[in-house]
Amino acid sequence: MKPDDKLARRLEAHLRRREKWRWPEIAFWLAILAAIFTIPSRDALINEILIAGLFALSLDLILGLAGIVSLGQAAFFGVGAYAAAILASMGLNDPIFGLVVGAALAAALGFVTAPLLLRGSDLTRLMVTLGIALMLGELANRNAWLTGGADGLNFSMGKLIGLFPIGFLGQRNAALYSFVVLFILFAVARRLAQSPFGLALAAIRENRLRAGALGIATGRRIVAVYTVSAAYAGAAGALLAETTQIASLDLFDFHRSANVMLMVIIGGAGWLYGGLIGAAAFIVLRDVISAATPEYWEFWIGALLVMLVLVGRERIGEAFARLSPWAAARSLRRGAA
Amino acid sequence: MLTILFDGVAYGMLLFVLACGLSVTLGLMNFINLAHGAFAMVGGYVTALLMDRAGVPFLATLPIAFVVPAVLGVVLERTLYRRLYGASPLDQVLFTIGLVFMAMPIASYFIGSEPEQVHLPEWLSGSLTFHGVGIGVYRLLIVAICGVLAAAIQLFLVETRFGAQLRAAVDDARVAQGLGVDVDRIFAIAFAVGSGLAGLGGALAADVVGGIDPSFPVKFLVTFLIVAAIGGSKGILGALYGALLLGVLDVAGKYYIPEVGAFIIYAVMVVTLIIRPQGLFVRGDGR
Numbered sequence: 001m002k003p004d005d006k007l008a009r010r011l012e013a014h015l016r017r018r019e020k021w022r023w024p025e026i027a028f029w030l031a032i033l034a035a036i037f038t039i040p041s042r043d044a045l046i047n048e049i050l051i052a053g054l055f056a057l058s059l060d061l062i063l064g065l066a067g068i069v070s071l072g073q074a075a076f077f078g079v080g081a082y083a084a085a086i087l088a089s090m091g092l093n094d095p096i097f098g099l100v101v102g103a104a105l106a107a108a109l110g111f112v113t114a115p116l117l118l119r120g121s122d123l124t125r126l127m128v129t130l131g132i133a134l135m136l137g138e139l140a141n142r143n144a145w146l147t148g149g150a151d152g153l154n155f156s157m158g159k160l161i162g163l164f165p166i167g168f169l170g171q172r173n174a175a176l177y178s179f180v181v182l183f184i185l186f187a188v189a190r191r192l193a194q195s196p197f198g199l200a201l202a203a204i205r206e207n208r209l210r211a212g213a214l215g216i217a218t219g220r221r222i223v224a225v226y227t228v229s230a231a232y233a234g235a236a237g238a239l240l241a242e243t244t245q246i247a248s249l250d251l252f253d254f255h256r257s258a259n260v261m262l263m264v265i266i267g268g269a270g271w272l273y274g275g276l277i278g279a280a281a282f283i284v285l286r287d288v289i290s291a292a293t294p295e296y297w298e299f300w301i302g303a304l305l306v307m308l309v310l311v312g313r314e315r316i317g318e319a320f321a322r323l324s325p326w327a328a329a330r331s332l333r334r335g336a337a
Numbered sequence: 338m339l340t341i342l343f344d345g346v347a348y349g350m351l352l353f354v355l356a357c358g359l360s361v362t363l364g365l366m367n368f369i370n371l372a373h374g375a376f377a378m379v380g381g382y383v384t385a386l387l388m389d390r391a392g393v394p395f396l397a398t399l400p401i402a403f404v405v406p407a408v409l410g411v412v413l414e415r416t417l418y419r420r421l422y423g424a425s426p427l428d429q430v431l432f433t434i435g436l437v438f439m440a441m442p443i444a445s446y447f448i449g450s451e452p453e454q455v456h457l458p459e460w461l462s463g464s465l466t467f468h469g470v471g472i473g474v475y476r477l478l479i480v481a482i483c484g485v486l487a488a489a490i491q492l493f494l495v496e497t498r499f500g501a502q503l504r505a506a507v508d509d510a511r512v513a514q515g516l517g518v519d520v521d522r523i524f525a526i527a528f529a530v531g532s533g534l535a536g537l538g539g540a541l542a543a544d545v546v547g548g549i550d551p552s553f554p555v556k557f558l559v560t561f562l563i564v565a566a567i568g569g570s571k572g573i574l575g576a577l578y579g580a581l582l583l584g585v586l587d588v589a590g591k592y593y594i595p596e597v598g599a600f601i602i603y604a605v606m607v608v609t610l611i612i613r614p615q616g617l618f619v620r621g622d623g624r
Contacts, residue, residue, distance in 0.1 A: 069427050122426040128610050135603040258434050302438025309432040
C-alpha cells in the first residue's frame with residue numbers, strides 16, 4: 001500500500017502546483033495590457049489579435065484538450081457575430097447583451113451538432129464540421145432580409161456599460177473590452193483544463209477506447225467540451241462584430257476555419273496559451289508580409305504551413321518546451337498522461 | 338424536365354472526372370488531399386491559356402491539360418506527398434491546405450486574378466433537339482468523354498494487372514510489397530493519373546463554371562469532398578454514382594428551388610455522413 005500512497009501524494013502535489021498562476025503567465029497578461037496603453041496607434045491590430053486569440057482558444061479547447069479535429073469552427077464564429085450584429089441593427093445594441101446572446105446561440109448550435117462528431121473517423125469529423133459551416137454560410141447568403149446578404153450588415157453599437165464608446169471612436173476601449181473578455185474566458189478555460197473534466201478529456205485524447213473502459217462517459221464529455229468551445233467561438237465572433245461594427249458573409253469562410261487551425265498549430269495545441277501566441281504570430285506575420293506584398297501574403301502562410309508539417313510539429317513543440325519553463329510542465333503532464 | 342436531368346448528368350459526369358482522383362487518394366491511399374482542386378485549376382489554365390494565347394484548338398488542348406497536372410502530380414508526390422502517407426489526418430490537412438494557399442497566389446501572380454475564359458468553338462456551342470428534349474452539344478461531349486473515361490478506369494482497375502496490384506497495395510501495402518509489388522511506383526502512378534484526370538476535368542469544366550480563376554481550388558474543394566464522401570471511398574463506381582447523384586440534385590435544386598441554392602448539396606453531404614459515414618454506395622460495413 002505504501003508506494004501507492006506515495007504516488008497518489010505526488011500526483012496530488014503535481015496537480016495542485018499546476019493550478020497556481022506562475023509569474024511568466026502574469027507577465028504575459030500584463031504585457032498585453034501594457035501594449036494596449038503604450039501603442040495606441042496599434043490598438044485596432046491588438047484588438048484583432050485578442051479576438052483571434054479567443055477564437056484560437058476555442059479551437060484549442062477541442063483540438064488540444066480533447067483531440068477532436070474541426071474545419072468548421074467558423075460556423076460558431078459567424079453565428080456569434082451575426083447574432084450580435086442583428087441584435088444591434090434592431091436597436092438592442094448593448095455590447096455585453098450581444099456578446100452573451102451570441103455566445104449562447106453558438107453554444108446551442110454546438111450542443112445540437114456535437115453528437116455528429118461522435119461517429120466516424122477524423123476525416124468524417126473534418127467534413128461534417130466543414131459542411132455545417134458552409135451550410136450556415138449559404139443560409140446567411142440566402143436570407144438577405146436578416147443578414148444583409150452579400151452586402152453585409154452595418155450598424156452602430158451602444159456604449160459599453162453606458163459609458164465607453166467602442167469601435168472607431170474608441171479603439172482603446174474596444175481593445176480593453178476584448179482583453180477583459182478574453183482574460184475572463186481564458187481563466188475559465190484554464191480552470192476547466194485542470195479540473196477532473198479536463199483530465200478526462202486528456203484521457204479521451206490519448207485513447208478514447210481506454211478512456212471509455214476506465215468508466216469515463218466519453219460521448220458526454222465530448223459534447224460538453226464542444227458546446228463550451230462553440231460558446232467561446234461565438235463570443236469571439238460577437239466581439240469582432242461589435243468592435244468593427246460590420247458583419248459580412250466571409251465570417252463563415254473556409255479561410256477562417258483554416259486560419260484559426262493554423263494559429264493553434266503555430267502556437268502549439270493543448271496548452272491554451274498556444275492559441276493566443278499563434279494568433280499574435282499569425283496576425284503580425286500577415287501584417288508584415290501583406291505590407292510588403294499585399295496580394296500574395298497567402299503564399300508565405302502556405303509555405304510556412306508546409307514547412308511546419310515537413311519539419312514536424314512535434315519537434316518544434318519540444319524545442320519550445322525546452323526553452324520555456326512553464327511549457328515544461330506541460331510536457332511533464334503529457335508524460336504522465 | 339428531361340433537359341434538366343441531362344444537364345444534371347453532364348454536371349455529375351464532370352464532377353466524377355474532377356473528383357475521382359480524390360477518391361483514389363482519399364479512399365484507396367487514405368490520404369486527405371485538400372489540394373486536389375489545385376491540379377484541376379492547372380488543367381483549366383492549360384486549356385484556357387493555350388487556346389487564348391497560342392490558338393491551339395480546344396480538343397487538342399485536352400490531352401495537354403491531362404499531361405501537365407499529371408507530371409506536376411508525380412513531381413509533388415515524389416518530393417513531398419509521400420513523406421506524409423503515414424502521418425496523422427491533421428498533418429495531412431495542414432500540409433495540403435498549405436499547398437492550396439501557395440497555389441492560389443502563384444496563379445494570380447503569373448496569370449492574374451481575373452477569370453480566364455475558355456471560348457468554345459462554334460460547333461460545340463449549339464444545341465440539338467432529340468424527341469423534344471433540348472441537349473447542349475457541349476454537354477453531350479462531356480457526357481461522352483467522361484463516360485468513356487469512367488468505363489476505362491473501371492475496366493483498368495478490375496481487369497488489368499496494374500489494377501490488381503493497386504488494389505492489393507491499397508488493401509495491405511506491406512503484404513503487397515512482400516509479394517513483390519512495387520508499391521511506391523504504383524502509388525506514384527495512381528496519384529499522377531488522379532491529378533491528370535482532375536486537370537482534364539478542370540479543362541472541361543472551365544466553360545460550365547464560368548472560367549478558371551485563382552480561387553478555383555477552394556471554391557470546388559468542398560464539392561470534391563462531397564463527391565468523395567457521398568460515393569464512399571472504396572471504389573471508382575461509388576464515386577461515379579455519388580457524382581451523378583450530386584450533379585442531378587444540384588442542377589435540379591438550382592432550377593426548381595433557386596432560393597436554397599447550394600444549400601442542398603451541403604445538406605446531402607452532412608446527412609450522408611451522419612447516416613452512413615462510410616458512404617452511400619459501399620457494400621457491407623465498408624470497414
